[in-house]
Amino acid sequence: MLTEERNQLLTRVGAGTPMGDLMRRYWHPIAAVSELDANPVKPIRIMGEDLVLYRDRAGALGLLERKCAHRRADLSYGYVEDCGLRCNYHGWRYDERGRCIEQPFEERVDPEAMVWAYSRVPREREPYEQQRIPGWQGPIKDPHTGRWLSSHIMNQDFIAWVGQGTIADRTREHLGASDRGIAMIRRRLLADLEAIARGEQPKALVRDRETNLCIRLPIADRKLFEEGLPREQFIKFHRDRFRMFGAYTYQVGQPDAVKREFEDAIGVTIEECIADGDRR
Ligand code: FES
Numbered sequence: 001m002l003t004e005e006r007n008q009l010l011t012r013v014g015a016g017t018p019m020g021d022l023m024r025r026y027w028h029p030i031a032a033v034s035e036l037d038a039n040p041v042k043p044i045r046i047m048g049e050d051l052v053l054y055r056d057r058a059g060a061l062g063l064l065e066r067k068c069a070h071r072r073a074d075l076s077y078g079y080v081e082d083c084g085l086r087c088n089y090h091g092w093r094y095d096e097r098g099r100c101i102e103q104p105f106e107e108r109v110d111p112e113a114m115v116w117a118y119s120r121v122p123r124e125r126e127p128y129e130q131q132r133i134p135g136w137q138g139p140i141k142d143p144h145t146g147r148w149l150s151s152h153i154m155n156q157d158f159i160a161w162v163g164q165g166t167i168a169d170r171t172r173e174h175l176g177a178s179d180r181g182i183a184m185i186r187r188r189l190l191a192d193l194e195a196i197a198r199g200e201q202p203k204a205l206v207r208d209r210e211t212n213l214c215i216r217l218p219i220a221d222r223k224l225f226e227e228g229l230p231r232e233q234f235i236k237f238h239r240d241r242f243r244m245f246g247a248y249t250y251q252v253g254q255p256d257a258v259k260r261e262f263e264d265a266i267g268v269t270i271e272e273c274i275a276d277g278d279r280r
Pocket of ligand 1: 068070071072073075087088089090091093
């Protein structure tokens with residue numbers, strides 16, 4: 001019989017434990033190569049560590065920490081490329097040695113603005129008054145595989161949020177220039193907490209009724225949103241998006257009834273928009 005202490009010593013194999021250190025000196029089978037045929041990315045849990053195994057398009061095998069080094073998204077929803085695995089959140093790409101070899105937004109974007117936008121109906125449908133805002137809940141998991149659906153924009157965000165864990169481990173993030181907005185909002189929230197603790201008000205509370213009726217915020221393409229587009233230009237503007245995603249780009253499972261309400265509002269069907277593109 002072993003003592004409790006020696007039993008712990010024998011069975012604890014997580015990173016940094018004596019037995020874990022011993023075990024990590026040997027090879028361990030973690031998956032059959034054929035398991036990567038259907039899906040080249042496979043989450044693995046071994047010796048207390050969550051990892052992701054992948055085979056890229058060149059055939060290289062990689063084994064990485066499952067959480068992306070950027071903002072901790074789940075790399076098991078990443079995409080393999082000719083070289084490496086790309087995170088599905090902001091596209092950081094890792095090679096088989098675990099090196100981050102691409103950070104697309106850091107390389108291309110100088111984040112200066114956040115944009116809020118809405119779809120305006122074609123000018124011929126103005127003035128348009130929306131009587132009600134339809135609500136619906138879309139599926140978030142594939143019922144056959146149990147995996148998160150990843151085809152639409154918000155679904156991809158859901159995957160990233162869930163993959164970060166109930167409370168994301170922000171002590172292990174690596175924020176870059178494109179995360180300036182994230183850093184700013186965190187600083188803002190923490191400063192607001194301190195303000196409240198001092199008995200002051202947090203920022204951006206507007207208590208004056210008149211001021212609060214319409215707050216003019218900076219917006220890209222203000223003219224487009226204020227003036228709208230004539231029907232023909234509206235169709236041209238939207239048809240590639242409709243062609244790729246159908247009526248609703250953002251989340252899987254928009255009900256037909258909601259799609260029809262949208263079409264009634266804009267005065268043209270999605271199919272007509274797409275067919276218009278085919279004629280050109
Ligand atoms: S690129 Fe992975 S979380 Fe941002």
